[in-house]
Amino acid sequence: MTATIAYDRTVSNLIDELSATGHVTHRPYRKTSVTLHHNGGRLSHQGVLDVWRTRPASAHFDVDATGAVAQYVKVNEYAWAVGDTAGNRSTISIEMADATLAPGWTIAETTWKNAARLAGWHFAKVIGERPSKNNLFYHHHWSSTACAGPYMDKIYDKVLAAAQEAYDHFKDAHHIPGPVTEPFPGASFFHTGRKSPVIAAMHHRLVTEGCNRYQSNAAPDVWGPGDVKSYAAWQAKLGFTGDDANGTPGKTSWDKLHVPDV
Incomplete structure (x- = not known):
């Protein structure tokens, strides 16, 4: 089974199942940005995969209504996500479950905050630059779409600040191999x-x-x-x-x- 990222929280692994759809290009590219999307529905991780089984689309990650993370595409690969060839080569796409449907397309705070945290991890561990308006995008940056929705447009500054906070945390943190299950020196x-x-x-x-x-x-x-x-x-x-x-x-x-x- 293809491994997920070494995130500090659980990441559900749907990489091989998405790969079986054929809706991904297994070619590595250097990633320089993160792009946020919304599901267009209140979808579970499995629900997202079920949509992509028939729709020729994919993204690297999804964050559901509870803030839980799933991975569908290896980080350095080309997900069919933003409707732009250069964008798909250079960006890491993160989907988010909606809390409400049209016309508001709101996204729960726990969902967008966990998406921003995940973005911050990628900026620290993969991209190597601090999140900014020049590298943290919504889907409509790349193509003609309303995604990630009007609600997310209104709170972009909050999302960016959360991603920057996460970047600072992960940039300064040093991975300690584990797990440690008992206090030293038992x-x-x-x-x-x-x-x-x-x-x-x-x-x-x-x-x-x-x-x-x-x-x-x-x-x-x-x-x-x-x-x-x-x-x-x-x-x-x-x-x-x-x-x-x-x-x-x-x-x-x-x-x-x-x-x-x-």
Whole structure:
């Protein structure tokens, strides 16, 4: 199954089901903007997919009436979304469920705020620029349509501010591999999955120090928990020495981390 984005909230995975419709172009492009749409209905994630089974259209994401997120198209691919070739190549499209139908086409606050948050994540993690009026668009930016609707037009400044707030949060945040299910230093914490004691202790150290000493642009799968590259990267960043090359923690690391015997 094709994986969804590494978002910090649950993302329902409908990528392969949308791909089966043929309504997506599996070719990667560099993304430089995010575009918001409305469903034109009070649709669930499955309801959106059902529409696209027969209508030659797609988008990367949908945010439903509760604020929950689903992904249909890989981020770097060409969704059939904005009615403009250049736009489909360069933008990440996010659909939103309507709260009411015509003529207002209102969208619930929880829906548009979660769409803005998702947009902010993409600006921080994919696009690499802060959201602005030059890169956060509605569908009608690209083609002749009223989408994302008159209500969303009225609150664009609020949407942009929410996306900018999310961008600032995600830009400053540092991913801590997990999950952490018990407080440090409980014994069972050291024996969850592939996580070694020194990885667990480093995790705790990063959390308690607010990640202030750990700065990295590496993708999470490069320094995720349990592998030697991860261990070596964390060791170097935190200034540890005296450990075996195979990732076995040496005395210096144990002393610095104050790891208890378990």
